[in-house]
Amino acid sequence: MNTSVATHDAEALVPVHVTVNGAPYGASVPARRLLSDFLRHDLRLTGTHVGCEHGVCGACTILLDGEPVRSCLMFAVQAVGHEVTTVEGCGTIESMGPVQQAFTECHGLQCGFCTPGFITTITAFLKENPAPTQDEAREAISGNLCRCTGYQNIVKSVLRAAEIAGEQAGKTR
Amino acid sequence: MKPAPFVHHAPRTLDEAVAVLAEVGHDGKVLAGGQSLIPMLSMRLAAPAHLVDINGVAGLDSLTVDGGYVRVGATVRHRGVERSEEGYAVLPLLRQALLNVAHPAIRNRGTTVGSIAHADAAGEMPSIAVLTDAVIEVRGPQGSREIAAGEFFTGPLETELAADELVTAVRFGRFAPGTRTGFVESARRSGDYAMAGVGVALTAAEGTVTAARASFVSVTDVPDVLDLTPVLAGASAGDIASRSDDLVTAVREHVAPEGDIHATADYRRMLAAELTRRLVAEVMSR
Amino acid sequence: MTTKMFGAPIKRREDPRLVTGGGRYLDDLGHTAYEAAFVRSPHAHARIVDIDVTDALETPGLVGIWTHEDLDGPVGENLPLLIPHPALIAPATGFALAKDEVNHVGEAIVLVVAENRYAAEDAVARIRVDYDFLPVVVGLETARTAANLVHDHAPGNISAHLLQEVGDVETAMAGAPHRLSLDLAIERSACMPMEGKGVYARWDTDAEHLTLWSSTQTSTGVRAAVAARLGLPLAKVDCITPDVGGGFGVKIMHPWPEEVLIPWAARLLGHDVKWTEDRREHFISSAHERGQLQEVEVGFDDEGRVLALDVKFWHDNGAYTPYGIIVPIITATQLLGPYKPGAYRVEFWSMFTNTVLVTPYRGAGRPQGCFAMERTMDAIADYLGVDRAEVRSRNFILPEEMPYDHGLMFQDGRPLKYDSGDFPASLAKLKALVGWDDFAPYREQAASEGRRVGLGIGCYVEGTGVGPYEGAHVVIETSGRVNVATGLTTQGQGHQTAFAQIVADELGVPIETVHVTTGDTRRMAYAVGTFASRAAVMSGNAIALAARAAKAKALKIAADALEVSEDDLEIIDGVIGVKGLPEASMPIGTTAVLSNPLRYAFDEAAKAATQFAGTFDPDKPPVADDEEPGLEGKDFYSPTQATFANGMHAAIVETDPVTAEIKILRYCVIHDCGTMINPMIVEGQVHGGVAQGVGGALYERMVYDEFGQLLNASFMDFLIPYASEVPHVEADHLETPSPLNPLGIKGAGEAGCIPVSAVIASAIEDAEGFPITSMPISPGDLWELRQQHDRGELPSLRRTTAESAKEKS
Secondary structure, rough: OOOOOOOOOOEEEEEEEEEEEEEEEEEEEEOOEEHHHHHHHOOOOOOOOOOOOOOOOOOOOEEOOOOOEEEHEEEOOOOOHOEEEEEEHHOOOOOOHHHHHHHHHHOOOOOOOOHHHHHHHHHHHHOOOOOOOHHHHHHHHOOOOOOOOOHHHHHHHHHHHHHHHHHHHHHHH | OOOOEEEEEEEOOHHHOOOOOOOHOOOOOOOEOOOOHHHHHOOOEEEOOOEHHHHHOOOOOOEEEEEOOOEEEEEEHHHHHHHHHHHHHHHHHHHHOOOOOOOOHHHOEEEEEHHHHHOHHHHHHHHHHOOOOEEEEEEEOOOEEEHHHHHHHOOOOOOOOOOOOEEEEEEEEEEEOOOOHHHHEEEEOOOOEEEEEEEEEEEOOOEEEEEEEEEEEOOOEEEEEEEEEHHHHEEEEEHHHHHHHHHHHHHHHHHHOOOOOOOOHHHHHHHHHHHHHHHHHHHOOO | OOOOOOOOOOOOOOHHHOOOOOEHHHHOOOOOOOOEEEOOOOOOOOOEEEOOOOHHHHHOOOOEEEEHHHHOHHHEEOOOOOOOOOOOOOOOEEOOOOOOOEEOOOOOEEEEEOOOHOOOOOOOHOOOEEEEEOOOOOOOHHHHHHHOOOOOOOOEEEEEOOOOOOOOHHHHHHHHOEEEEEEEEOOOOOOOOOOOOEEEEEEEOOOOOEEEEEOOOOHHHHHHHHHHHOOOOOEEEEEOEEEEEOOOOOOOOOOHHHHHHHHHHHHHHHEEEEEOOOOHHHHHHOOEEOOEEEEEEEEEEOOOOEEEEEEEEEEEEEEEOOOOOOOHHHHHHHHOOOOOOOOEEEEEEEOOOOOEEEOOOOOOOOHHHHHHHHHHHHHHHHOOOOOHHHHHHHHEEEEEOOOEEEEOOOOOOOEEEEOOOHHHHHHHHHHHOOHHHHHHHHHHHOOOOOOOOEEEEEEHHHHHHHOOOOEEEEEEEOOOOOOEEEOOOOOOOOOHHHHHHHHHHOOOHHHHHHHEEEEEOOOOOOOOOOOHHHHHHHHHHHHHHHHHHHHHHHHHHHHHHHHOOOHHHEEEOOOOEEEEEEEEEHHHHHHHHOOOOOOOOOOHHHHHOOOOOOOOOOOOOOEEEEEEOOOOEEEEEOOOEEEEEEEEEEEEEEOOOOOOEEEEEEEEEEOOOOOOOOHHHHHHHHHHHHHHHHHHHHHHHOEOOOOOOOOOOOOOOOOOHHHHHOOOOEEEEOOOOOOOOOOOEEOOOOOOHHOOOOOOOOOOOOOOHHOOOOOOHHHHHHHHHHHHHHHOOOOOOOHHHHHHHHHOO
């Protein structure tokens, strides 16, 4: 065994203050800290998952000022001054958001690992297109990988979420 | 897959940015959208000691239509360009091409100027830059300069840009009146790098082609323009099919693809030619 | 009567938690743990000359660095050969950290532990390893030439050779009116769960106790293996499987080097240690599957009935064989599908290559076997000019022939004996669903528009629910809450729902009161694991049996208390009542109170069980001689053999006449997995399987270069299909119950992916008019085949030739 020899130059830390799911958070982290790791390990918001760390799978997708981005392709320090929304901010067990509710109704998930990235992506998509066609729904989720479901019930969930959101909007009107 | 340590610089002004770049020189790398750079850092294929993050630099985040150009600042996201109605009105080609760039989540963060500075021949926007005779606006310690897109790209991932220089904006040139454009590519999966892609600009007067040009994605090592005017001049929507053989030959002779694990060079050459044939027919039929 | 849960498409009970970010996957645990990273071999075959860690010792945040020579006792020994087999003549397993030699890119050489993963990777980057290069063997063709050897003890690079024969193939072949030969190939692919592997270990120094979390498909297997390696009593090791982000087979392999090393380091350091596999590590260090070369010779009569089938195949097992030869054995046996050849001989060679090891991936050898058989069926049909579905039906085992014994030994060492299935009915349903008989006019219509379309078909039988056993423990609390524990693990199959459905029905309690725990050795120490589409069959039946035992005890207690016969009791919505006498009843929780005679009343309900409450027989002990306190049931299900599910798929594809791009226009599935517990979940499994199958047919391959470098070790280049690449699946079900188990169920997990390569090959061949013999196939591959066909290097299908002859005449 080779153990480390005490004092080395510790990496400089940068204070990072961000708004996540509407609440202010702050931590001091190295500049290289990926936003995904910052959310998961510094803020302990582990709903955001990491599937590839090179931006292809979409499991780590969060909303940055309302727009979906890959949190593995940003440094935490770059989120300063921005509003971050994670899957935890899309609803709770007691009060699920329309997309979350639709996923539970349509069997839109199996292992659930990719699901948070789909939920954030779809949440943003439905704001832009509240009444998508089946083809549009399929295209909207085509930047996220799922290895379990074959996507069919996710497409269904998108359409159902649009319905639920529509119903809710109708009620509040 | 975690990046090696680096010093993060967050200049607020262009002067600061240029000064920092000059200071860190070859140890530094400009960070804009980061959608190509950060994977390389995480895989430790690159480990610059300094990142000059220009996202907070004032004045780089606007898209303007200015005379003969659509001017895109260095921190304008792909998605911003794609959604710009003003930009679309004068240069629809930008949106036509951008819809093929990766996926929306990547386009929300990646910048159009960054993808041009990155100079990947498999990227869509370098090809669009040359097709539109874009002008690359550059700032360095010696001040500002402008480089024509046709001279900007010097090799795969290589440009005229010096290590201490920064691309501040790209001005995409507008086409002559009567020009219609189109873009198409074929990738293994949606959002993947194209096996081949092509953008065309066809200028017509009274229904017949007067000028035609094309540029390609993934099938040339440096993006450049193929002048199709000799092949297509005088053609109309009705008889465009009669030019197909010449068109296909012109494209096949122009492109110089390399094979990789997704497609052979021969396949890409065929694909580039066929995509061009179909795209020209489609644009003519509009 | 309570609403029947079994068979209903109940919404999944795990989902509200998972969709709101409440999942707990491996890397969601242990935020303060040290983290590990590895120096992994960049070379496919080399001797390790020197490892220099000097520079790395300066890395900020470093905790420790270890190489093989630091590994003490069994930790440093060869990893176990999990499934020995007499035919595995030259097995090989690696070490937790490479000793002297590396045999594939990605093999772990140095373990680094640091304060976090960033620092660990910093240290990894500063460690220098010197190698002497050895010749590299990549690909089956190269392995077969044996010009170079992966292991000196395996001449010919052969790890295993097995021949099975039923009937006299030589005589039957010689007597067959027609004979055909096919050379076939399937490339490598891999499971690629969205979550990689991961291990988190916590050593309690005071208690000398190890708690281990692993993203595994077998917590009991990992526990036993780690205890053995670390020299710990089983009682001092617990293994817990948290939420698992997909498995598909790769996580049934164990112990992975990291599963041994992380707990070892945690004990050594007296500190929590975690390792979360990253995607690159997963590509180069976790198992692959599928790669085979196949030679088929078939003899058949004028009707297309197979008289003799002679199959030889070569299976790429990578550098090591810890999981034995399960995959090729499954290919060899499950190749037969729904058919009954007159005589069958199958011979395989399992081959070493300098690539990462090969262990089961969803389907586990069946997709390859199905490909061989179904390509053969299409070839026979084409040769005779008979409809492809018709040729298949002429070879079917008929329902009245069930159970049907093939006379072969299956992967569990037991006879390959089909329990049930109605293949003609499945085929009829499939033909109706896809519009088989209406395809000719559709094709003509498409052709008139300049489009090229083809129709393909594939049939399979899947042995599911293999033994040896699974167990279940059902505990009913005084509140009426029902706790169910089974030892196998969950990776998204909805066990918390499906198993609860079984228990709700068996006990007559609301499903909301049933809570299922899987994969936690603290709750159920005896289990095998989740693989081979076995969870529903094995644990499902064990749970039903355990619930029945608990119910019997509840009824006995209630019968005593209510002074009626047990036969007069029923349980509805958690209340035990006398049939026809609604006032005479008690909640099932009350029987739990009564089942446990108490000295101390800890709550209101418990008072009824204390020693001065009620009346009792002073001559009897509080707990009867043949009883135990508590309302529990425990049972195990151990079948004599596997159940055999089956299915048939058809697809319509379109190929671009110029660019050879391939699009699946329709994908139809008929699926028979016996009685379904939850059809929604079954259908989800089918969808997911088909998507993986489509990946394997059109997109996914492991591209190694001649030096053993995996060229596409990223999601950029290993092309898992997005939604844009996966067709809408039209699925219908047939339910032919298994006579073998109490619930009549068969497994469903792997089914969807098995025939997809065969079906897509069949459809592309039909569209193109020349044989497709190798999968996966890309547009570039198809385009290349067209060139070969145009040059006359690739024959036309007979039916194409016949058609064009017809047109010419």
